[in-house]
Amino acid sequence: MMKQEYTMKNTEKNNYDFTTVINRDNTNSLKWDSIESELPMWVADMDFKTASEIQESLKKRINHPIYGYTTVPNELYESYIQWWEDNYHIKMKKEELLYARGVMPSIISIIRKLTKPLDNIVIQTPVYNAFFNVILNNNRKVLENKLTYKNYEYSINFKDLENKLKNPKTSLMLLCNPHNPIGKIWGKNDLEKIGSLCEKYNVILVSDEIHCDLTYPGKTYTPFASLASSIVDNSITCISPSKTFNIAGIQSAMVYIKNKELNLKVSQQLYADFSSEPNILSVEATITAYTQCREWLNQLKNTLLENKIIVEDFLKKELPSIKLVPVMPLTYYG
Numbered sequence: 001m002m003k004q005e006y007t008m009k010n011t012e013k014n015n016y017d018f019t020t021v022i023n024r025d026n027t028n029s030l031k032w033d034s035i036e037s038e039l040p041m042w043v044a045d046m047d048f049k050t051a052s053e054i055q056e057s058l059k060k061r062i063n064h065p066i067y068g069y070t071t072v073p074n075e076l077y078e079s080y081i082q083w084w085e086d087n088y089h090i091k092m093k094k095e096e097l098l099y100a101r102g103v104m105p106s107i108i109s110i111i112r113k114l115t116k117p118l119d120n121i122v123i124q125t126p127v128y129n130a131f132f133n134v135i136l137n138n139n140r141k142v143l144e145n146k147l148t149y150k151n152y153e154y155s156i157n158f159k160d161l162e163n164k165l166k167n168p169k170t171s172l173m174l175l176c177n178p179h180n181p182i183g184k185i186w187g188k189n190d191l192e193k194i195g196s197l198c199e200k201y202n203v204i205l206v207s208d209e210i211h212c213d214l215t216y217p218g219k220t221y222t223p224f225a226s227l228a229s230s231i232v233d234n235s236i237t238c239i240s241p242s243k244t245f246n247i248a249g250i251q252s253a254m255v256y257i258k259n260k261e262l263n264l265k266v267s268q269q270l271y272a273d274f275s276s277e278p279n280i281l282s283v284e285a286t287i288t289a290y291t292q293c294r295e296w297l298n299q300l301k302n303t304l305l306e307n308k309i310i311v312e313d314f315l316k317k318e319l320p321s322i323k324l325v326p327v328m329p330l331t332y333y334g
Helices: 052-062 074-088 103-114 130-136 158-165 188-200 260-272 280-292 294-318
Strands: 097-100 120-123 141-144 148-150 153-155 170-176 204-208 235-239 253-256
Touching: 052 280, 074 097, 074 280, 097 103, 097 260, 103 130, 103 170, 103 204, 103 235, 103 253, 103 260, 120 130, 120 158, 130 141, 130 170, 158 170, 158 188, 170 188, 188 204
Parallel strands: 120 141, 120 170, 170 204, 204 235
Antiparallel strands: 097 253, 148 153, 235 253
């Protein structure tokens, strides 16, 4: 298969275009311009057009001839706050949100501020490979809580997790919710167990929830921030519109921290790492995404589900030795 020689399935009665194949060659695309002879399935951006509302908002801002430094406006905070209240019934406050240039840059700052060199950081594998990088590159140690795979489903080995968390050198846990790459949303019971263990052993829980909106139609995820207040008080949640609305290259995120002491510490480190100042395009794209693009997301979800069914059927007929993890009740597009 040559680069980009594929088709995309579209849903019927679609107002947005999810069928046109966009040639991304020679656009400095990490996905398509990096390796000539391979399909770049590890790069988490989509080959669908970004919502027209976002395109228009960016064009409008670009038409202003000066691209100077910018602040984080109240409208940006409000767009996050309203989105999470409408979709997940989480009532955030402006002072609990910290702007960051991306989820992974924010996690780097968190590691630098809240852990010490050679501290253990727990991750649940298989997991996004960048988790290893941000731990090891900052002279911390990886502790793997390996997920159990049985009957085409992953689950948590809580006995092993507790052993890793009670290690006196363990100071932080990175949670992926929904989990990348296994494609599973952790249920409330699992999250409560994880949170209680972290609280018991004084381990700070950092929840990467960048994929939270990309659930199957009619399904939703459980935010870590929706748990009991004592558990949430020991946690940090990283969120972003970049995966949801296919704007990963714009690089924008928020760090949600209710605990005032933790909030201050992370804020200081984000500032020290020059990660707390936005670019003008990220502001415009994020506000537009959260306030105008809900219908685009709804149609995207339907398209993704149809495409996954196509892949499942193809594997059964053409590559039966490869098994696709079946659609579970609590699943996202992993």
